[in-house]
Amino acid sequence: MPMNVQAIPTVSDRINQIRLSTAEIVNREILPNENALWRWRSDGKHSDRDRKKARDIRNDIQNKVKQAGLWAPHLPEEYGGCNLGFLEHAYMNEVLAYAIGAASLFGVVAPNSGNQKILLKYGTEEQKQKWLVPLTEGKMQSGFSMTEPDNAGSDPRSIKTTASREGDEWVINGHKWFTSNGMAADFLIVMCRTDDPDGPAEQNGKMTQIIVPTDTPGVNIVRGIEVWGRTSDHAEVIYENVRVPAANQLGQTGSGHQAAQDRLGAGRVYHCMNSVGQMWRAFDLMIERLASREVHGGMLEEKQFMQGFVADSYIDIQAARLMTIQCADRMEQGLDARTDISAIKIFVPAAYTRVVDRAIQVWGAAGVSGDLPLAGMYQGARTLRLADGPDEVHKILIAKNVLKRYHAGEAWDFGN
Numbered sequence: 001m002p003m004n005v006q007a008i009p010t011v012s013d014r015i016n017q018i019r020l021s022t023a024e025i026v027n028r029e030i031l032p033n034e035n036a037l038w039r040w041r042s043d044g045k046h047s048d049r050d051r052k053k054a055r056d057i058r059n060d061i062q063n064k065v066k067q068a069g070l071w072a073p074h075l076p077e078e079y080g081g082c083n084l085g086f087l088e089h090a091y092m093n094e095v096l097a098y099a100i101g102a103a104s105l106f107g108v109v110a111p112n113s114g115n116q117k118i119l120l121k122y123g124t125e126e127q128k129q130k131w132l133v134p135l136t137e138g139k140m141q142s143g144f145s146m147t148e149p150d151n152a153g154s155d156p157r158s159i160k161t162t163a164s165r166e167g168d169e170w171v172i173n174g175h176k177w178f179t180s181n182g183m184a185a186d187f188l189i190v191m192c193r194t195d196d197p198d199g200p201a202e203q204n205g206k207m208t209q210i211i212v213p214t215d216t217p218g219v220n221i222v223r224g225i226e227v228w229g230r231t232s233d234h235a236e237v238i239y240e241n242v243r244v245p246a247a248n249q250l251g252q253t254g255s256g257h258q259a260a261q262d263r264l265g266a267g268r269v270y271h272c273m274n275s276v277g278q279m280w281r282a283f284d285l286m287i288e289r290l291a292s293r294e295v296h297g298g299m300l301e302e303k304q305f306m307q308g309f310v311a312d313s314y315i316d317i318q319a320a321r322l323m324t325i326q327c328a329d330r331m332e333q334g335l336d337a338r339t340d341i342s343a344i345k346i347f348v349p350a351a352y353t354r355v356v357d358r359a360i361q362v363w364g365a366a367g368v369s370g371d372l373p374l375a376g377m378y379q380g381a382r383t384l385r386l387a388d389g390p391d392e393v394h395k396i397l398i399a400k401n402v403l404k405r406y407h408a409g410e411a412w413d414f415g416n
């Protein structure tokens with residue numbers, strides 16, 4: 001079923017144009033080719049011919065995306081992107097995410113996209129030429145290496161990986177895991193503690209992000225961690241006396257925590273808009289089945305239990321979508337959106353889980369099979385509740401921000 005995207009009367013012509021032209025490529029080029037494009041990856045049974053066919057389709061779609069002026073929405077034109085504003089990009093994502101893997105065909109794939117933004121903001125001109133340009137041209141792959149198996153990822157201050165300065169080099173030692181895309185990456189942006197971890201002073205200021213090429217001696221990619229029962233490209237990496245030039249440091253020493261916040265804040269809004277697009281797809285699939293499956297002498301859509309699924313899913317999607325757009329709007333206006341980001345980071349993956357769960361229930365056994373995208377979506381939605389900051393951490397942040405305002409003698413203004 002194609003995604004039904006029509007112009008929205010309340011948004012700018014530019015946003016409508018982006019949504020409509022994105023939907024045209026998603027509906028015409030990607031949805032009909034989803035199996036040919038991606039299925040060989042999951043079942044591993046396909047031939048070289050199938051892989052070549054997938055590559056040809058991919059190249060063809062990427063060319064059409066470029067011709068439509070929609071390539072790399074997160075990057076400025078001088079780095080090969082189409083330079084969308086925050087809100088424009090958010091609106092594009094709900095359409096893109098409707099089709100499996102569509103974002104990669106539009107040149108915006110995590111963790112490369114987050115790294116590109118960091119390189120853009122914190123990189124020197126030399127670093128941009130060496131790492132950003134080839135990343136954008138698709139000649140390099142990258143990863144972001146922050147989380148450690150032995151320390152709580154939800155508390156970045158607990159990071160133990162160190163980088164010590166020796167002459168013109170940083171020497172890195174540490175143990176990371178869940179470095180996404182780590183198996184394919186040519187370089188990793190590694191979050192390091194750049195002074196004595198046992199020393200005094202405030203700890204956030206001591207983090208620095210350093211670019212580490214994966215072929216540097218001492219970078220041991222231990223394994224692709226099994227996730228949801230399947231080998232993945234989320235890598236476990238041991239850094240053992242890894243020496244890189246001091247010039248590989250991103251931004252000033254101690255700016256690593258801020259750079260991570262920059263990356264995660266915007267990324268969370270984009271991820272939520274992706275979740276909205278995926279919910280939209282799950283919803284359409286659910287309705288398709290309700291209207292075509294007969295059980296116990298009637299169509300599924302006639303059963304009140306099922307009608308409850310439709311109503312509850314509609315409410316979940318609308319609420320998730322409006323909250324995310326409101327948050328993106330605040331970001332676009334440069335307003336403080338920290339409370340809104342935490343709120344959507346909790347609400348949207350939970351709503352997404354519920355919507356996909358109902359769609360799976362409606363499809364019965366087919367819902368958990370590999371014939372539909374629902375099982376993958378379900379796993380993705382569940383994972384989102386702990387990745388990028390688990391629910392509990394965001395709840396603490398919301399409560400802190402709200403209570404701070406009341407303690408300052410103000411009440412919360414939900415209209416602003």
Ligand SMILES: Cc1cc2nc3c(=O)[nH]c(=O)nc-3n(C[C@H](O)[C@H](O)[C@H](O)COP(=O)(O)OP(=O)(O)OC[C@H]3O[C@@H](n4cnc5c(N)ncnc54)[C@H](O)[C@@H]3O)c2cc1C
Nearest residue numbers: 144145146147152153154178179180386387388389390392
């Ligand atoms: C698929 C996937 C991809 C990932 N990709 C990357 C990547 O590319 N790069 C990278 O660096 N990391 C990545 N991560 C790691 C991710 O960011 C961390 O898993 C996340 O930050 C949580 O850290 P943790 O796993 O160490 O859990 P912990 O910090 O140990 O937390 C475990 C649980 O404790 C609870 N909890 C935590 N803090 C509190 C609190 N204050 N109060 C109450 N309860 C609390 C929460 O329920 C939480 O889920 C990825 C993870 C996944 C699953």
